[in-house]
Amino acid sequence: MIPRYQAIFFVVLLVASAVMAVALWQLRERAHQRLLAGQDTAPTHAPLVAQAEPATLMVANDADSSLLTQVQSLPLPQDPGARARAVLGKLLDLYAAPDAAHPVPGGASSIAQVFLLPAQSQTLTQESSTASATTRPPTSPQSTGPELAVVNLTGSFVSTHPSGLETENLTILSICGTLHANLPRVTQIRFLVDGQPRSTLAGHADLTRTYLYSDAVPLKGARP
Amino acid sequence: MLKCALALLAAAASFAAAQPAPPAPAARFVVVIDAAHGGDDPGGRLNGIDEKNLTLALSVRLRSLLAARGIQVVTTRESDATIDPNRRAELANHANAQACLSLHATQSGTGAHLFVSSLTPAQPTRIAAWKTAQAAWVNRSLALAGTLNSALLHSGLTVSMARSALPAVESMTCPAVAVEIAPETVQARDSGHQTPGSLDDPNYQARIAEALAAALVEWRTEARP
Numbered sequence: 058m059i060p061r062y063q064a065i066f067f068v069v070l071l072v073a074s075a076v077m078a079v080a081l082w083q084l085r086e087r088a089h090q091r092l093l094a095g096q097d098t099a100p101t102h103a104p105l106v107a108q109a110e111p112a113t114l115m116v117a118n119d120a121d122s123s124l125l126t127q128v129q130s131l132p133l134p135q136d137p138g139a140r141a142r143a144v145l146g147k148l149l150d151l152y153a154a155p156d157a158a159h160p161v162p163g164g165a166s167s168i169a170q171v172f173l174l175p176a177q178s179q180t181l182t183q184e185s186s187t188a189s190a191t192t193r194p195p196t197s198p199q200s201t202g203p204e205l206a207v208v209n210l211t212g213s214f215v216s217t218h219p220s221g222l223e224t225e226n227l228t229i230l231s232i233c234g235t236l237h238a239n240l241p242r243v244t245q246i247r248f249l250v251d252g253q254p255r256s257t258l259a260g261h262a263d264l265t266r267t268y269l270y271s272d273a274v275p276l277k278g279a280r281p
Numbered sequence: 282m283l284k285c286a287l288a289l290l291a292a293a294a295s296f297a298a299a300q301p302a303p304p305a306p307a308a309r310f311v312v313v314i315d316a317a318h319g320g321d322d323p324g325g326r327l328n329g330i331d332e333k334n335l336t337l338a339l340s341v342r343l344r345s346l347l348a349a350r351g352i353q354v355v356t357t358r359e360s361d362a363t364i365d366p367n368r369r370a371e372l373a374n375h376a377n378a379q380a381c382l383s384l385h386a387t388q389s390g391t392g393a394h395l396f397v398s399s400l401t402p403a404q405p406t407r408i409a410a411w412k413t414a415q416a417a418w419v420n421r422s423l424a425l426a427g428t429l430n431s432a433l434l435h436s437g438l439t440v441s442m443a444r445s446a447l448p449a450v451e452s453m454t455c456p457a458v459a460v461e462i463a464p465e466t467v468q469a470r471d472s473g474h475q476t477p478g479s480l481d482d483p484n485y486q487a488r489i490a491e492a493l494a495a496a497l498v499e500w501r502t503e504a505r506p
Contacts, residue, residue, distance in 0.1 A: 069423075119390045122441035220325025220332065221376045221387025222461045258505040260324050260332075261385065263446040 066183050091092060091240070107132040114148050115234030117159035117227035126230055126238075127151075129202045134164075137240060141171040141206060149214075152228075157208070159227055167214030176203040176245045177267075184232070202246040206236050212251045216260040225262035238272035290409050310501045311353045313373040313381040313455065316340035320363025327388045327480055333361065335386040339462065342380075342486060346494035350503065367411075370452035372412075379488055379504050380425055380497055381457040381467055383450055386480055390437030393468045393489065395429055396459040397422045399444040414452050421456035425500060429458060432496035436488055438465065456500075 086179070112131045117122045131147055133140050148163030151157060153164035202262075218225065236243045246268045255264050291428065293501040316336040318324035324332025344354045358368045373381045389395070397413045405417035415422070426442055433440045450457045464477035465485055477487060 122390065122394065122443060157444075199369050219387075220327075221398055222385050222445065222447075222459060223387060223441070223443070223463070224389035226396070226443060260318070260322070260393045263448050266446050266447075 079146060083130060085273060099124060107134055109133075111233070112144050112147065112191070113238035115231045116148070116150065116151055117231040119159050119224060119227065122223055124227070124234055137173050141173065141236055141240055141243070142168050144173065144235055146206065148231065148235050159224070159231070160216075161213040161224075161228060162217045163211070167211050171207040171213050172207040172208070173240075173243065174207065175203045176205040179237050202242070204240070204242045204246040205247065206240070206243045207247050208232060208236075209249045209252055215250050215255065219257040220261065220262045225258040225260075226228065229258065229262050233268050233270055246270070297427075300336065303384055309353065310504065311376050311378040312347055312497055313357070313378040313453075314340045314343055314347075314355040315369050315373065315381065315449065317381040317383055317385045317449075317459075319358050319361055321440040322363060323425050325387060327363070327386060330481055332386045333478050336384040336463070337361070339386075339486055339490060347401040347491055347497060350494060350498055352497060366449035367452065369449045370411075370414075373453045373455055376455075377440045378455045380500055381450070381453050382493065383447070383457065383459040385459060387461050387463050388477070388480070390441070392441070392463055392465040393433045394461040394463060395426045395433075395440065395442045396445045396447060396461065397426050397442070397451075399439070399446055400451060410453065411452050412472060414454050415457060418454060418456055422458055424503075425456040426458045428465075428500050428503065429460065429493065429496045432492045432499065433489070436460070436497075437491040438489070438492065443457060450463045460493065462486075 109130045110133050111128050112133060114127045114129060116127045129147060132145065133143055145168045149161065150164050150165050152159050152161040166253055220226065233246045236246060248258075248264045248268075250264070258264055316333070316339070318331075318333035318336060320335065324336070325334070327335065336429075337360075340356055341359075344356055347354045353365050355372065355378065357372050358364050364420060369383075398419055400413055400416040400419055402419040403416035430440050430442060431475075445459075450459055461478060462492060465481050480486075
């Protein structure tokens with residue numbers, strides 16, 4: 058038989074342990090709730106919506122092999138690269154529409170990125186300049202010289218693009234024309250597919266060369 | 282004796298003067314037909330038909346028509362073989378041709394699309410860069426495209442002309458044009474709507490081949506001094 062004072066002491070310890078366990082459980086629950094509150098992804102600030110601006114799109118038409126100028130009002134970001142991507146995205150959205158005059162599936166998501174770099178001095182480079190392009194610093198907003206735009210297309214866009222000299226050529230020229238119309242300093246355009254150089258768009262149009270914005274002025278179509 | 286010899290010489294001279302001069306050998310006129318794609322490269326898929334088969338069929342048809350008109354033809358392929366673009370240009374340059382046609386087919390657009398290299402015209406040089414060898418021939422290529430355009434329009438086809446970067450053509454040292462055949466627009470009998478015809482239609486292919494052959498005969502006439 059244990060002494061009475063030891064029994065009382067044991068009971069007090071037992072009660073204290075129970076109280077501490079309850080307190081610890083409550084503290085854990087509070088910490089958990091605080092953690093969940095910190096991970097809440099609900100926006101706390103309203104997003105900045107850019108002002109709608111007129112954007113010039115050079116829209117291809119398969120019927121007469123022409124590029125038609127179309128002005129649309131779009132919310133465009135201030136960053137030139139993002140701006141170029143937004144404009145090209147709208148252009149490819151038009152091509153992905155069911156009644157498009159130049160049907161190409163894919164839409165805006167076909168433009169992975171658009172990089173703007175200082176343009177090379179020569180007007181046409183046949184050799185691959187991807188390596189040199191990647192080592193040059195991107196243009197600063199203050200730069201005023203001619204620029205080279207590197208358009209990175211997605212592999213899914215290229216794999217589903219209709220095959221043919223004319224249709225591929227029109228896609229390339231409309232991208233070049235649209236870029237120059239909205240970013241006049243862009244005078245040269247190169248293409249990558251999933252970040253890698255590729256020989257042709259869908260078997261015909263050469264993607265290894267640097268295109269000039271002046272290429273986007275085709276001969277007038279011969280009509281009967 | 283001397284008088285006899287002189288008389289014989291005079292007679293021979295008068296006989297030679299009376300005979301017409303032998304005709305000068307005809308200038309060699311060679312056409313290169315390049316059926317695009319082939320082998321591992323099927324090109325586009327056009328309503329269940331590979332582009333490489335359509336271009337080969339058109340190439341064979343055009344070769345026969347040109348041979349029947351006495352034109353020497355060099356083809357870059359006669360079967361379903363993989364030919365590198367550089368090899369195609371090598372074959373064309375080796376033939377020293379007066380016209381080079383690169384045949385393509387597409388489901389987009391209508392009629393025929395003619396493409397000339399977008400290289401800036403340049404003066405011919407003794408040594409030409411491989412990738413821009415066509416620059417010295419661009420003006421002649423544009424003239425050839427004009428002749429093809431006239432013949433195709435004359436046969437009732439819709440024709441468009443443009444300039445583009447063409448990897449095989451840009452290394453060719455001859456008047457070179459890429460000819461892309463698209464379906465003809467036909468009127469549906471029941472609804473009356475305009476619908477694209479079939480590229481596989483033998484009559485359509487024959488019409489295009491006839492027009493191209495007529496253009497090359499015309500080009501031969503223009504090319505001769």
